[in-house]
Amino acid sequence: MSKIALVTGATAGFGKAIAERLVRDGYRVIATGRRQERLDALAGQLGSALLPFRLDMMDKAAIASLPDALPAQWRAIDVLVNNAGLALGIAKAQDSDISDWERMIATNVTGMAELTRVLLPGMIARDRGHIVALGSTAGIYPYVGGNVYGATKAFVEQFMRNLRCDLLGKNVRVTNIAPGLCGGSEFSNVRLRDDAKAAAVYEGTHPLQPDDIAETVSWVVNLPAHVNINQIEMMPTCQAAGGLAVVKG
Ligand code: NDP
Ligand code: 8X3
Numbered sequence: 001m002s003k004i005a006l007v008t009g010a011t012a013g014f015g016k017a018i019a020e021r022l023v024r025d026g027y028r029v030i031a032t033g034r035r036q037e038r039l040d041a042l043a044g045q046l047g048s049a050l051l052p053f054r055l056d057m058m059d060k061a062a063i064a065s066l067p068d069a070l071p072a073q074w075r076a077i078d079v080l081v082n083n084a085g086l087a088l089g090i091a092k093a094q095d096s097d098i099s100d101w102e103r104m105i106a107t108n109v110t111g112m113a114e115l116t117r118v119l120l121p122g123m124i125a126r127d128r129g130h131i132v133a134l135g136s137t138a139g140i141y142p143y144v145g146g147n148v149y150g151a152t153k154a155f156v157e158q159f160m161r162n163l164r165c166d167l168l169g170k171n172v173r174v175t176n177i178a179p180g181l182c183g184g185s186e187f188s189n190v191r192l193r194d195d196a197k198a199a200a201v202y203e204g205t206h207p208l209q210p211d212d213i214a215e216t217v218s219w220v221v222n223l224p225a226h227v228n229i230n231q232i233e234m235m236p237t238c239q240a241a242g243g244l245a246v247v248k249g
Helices: 013-024 036-049 060-064 098-126 147-166 187-192 195-202 210-222
Strands: 004-007 028-033 050-054 079-082 129-134 172-179 231-234
Touching: 004 013, 013 028, 013 036, 013 079, 013 210, 028 036, 036 050, 060 098, 079 098, 098 129, 098 147, 098 172, 129 147, 129 210, 147 172, 147 231, 172 210, 187 195, 210 231
Parallel strands: 004 028, 004 079, 028 050, 079 129, 129 172, 172 231
Antiparallel strands: none
């Protein structure tokens, strides 16, 4: 029987590319997100290897009941890809909208951690599993306007590192993938709420693409079971860290 992967945020960007790639790799994939029509379109494209399952990462009750809500033949999840997430706004902290902060924390931190918690006992009982998360270079390198978004991704990184400690001896692998600038997704459209400004972010650059992320996920999950990749930090060649800032005068 083929392995089962659950990919959150599979309606766009990285998640869609990861779902497509894992189906090509021979997995059966549970694709989640809020936009049902996109999940249905993906199922139409990928056939019976893909199960569309609507899940809002801010809906605690839906997350808690997820294992029982899945069809019986889809419950033995081998790989969880914690991909769903978002940035909202680029304002400095003092000018930010608190409701944007709440949505980022509810989705990127609370929902991600709760879904992981709900699926871990099954993986431990079956003595196999892999939790993969999409962190970000924003969780490693600070930048102006990154405030709560970057902090949610720092949470993702440290949560994954701590899970490695808790799961030692349980044959459940844990990997954080932290990409930098990546185009070809809706990330900046969602963040900036302006398609022209979103397009301008990538003008004159050659950013990472969702298929680069999918390739990386495919590599880490298909390694032999005794190999655990703890963390991958990846950037496009056109990007590097910018150094520290100093105010003079
Ligand atoms: P997209 O905006 O293209 O995709 C985000 C996905 O997350 C969508 O499928 C969306 O589905 C889902 N999502 C958002 N909120 C919720 C929610 N409340 N419940 C369920 N699903 C939700 O972004 P990317 O593909 O670029 O980003 C994917 C991940 O990678 C994110 O965690 C992001 O922070 C991270 N990342 C992105 C980088 C980039 O430069 N693009 C770089 C580093 C990390 P729907 O709206 O249908 O619910
Ligand atoms: C996305 C990368 O630098 O736009 O997580 O925050 S960045």
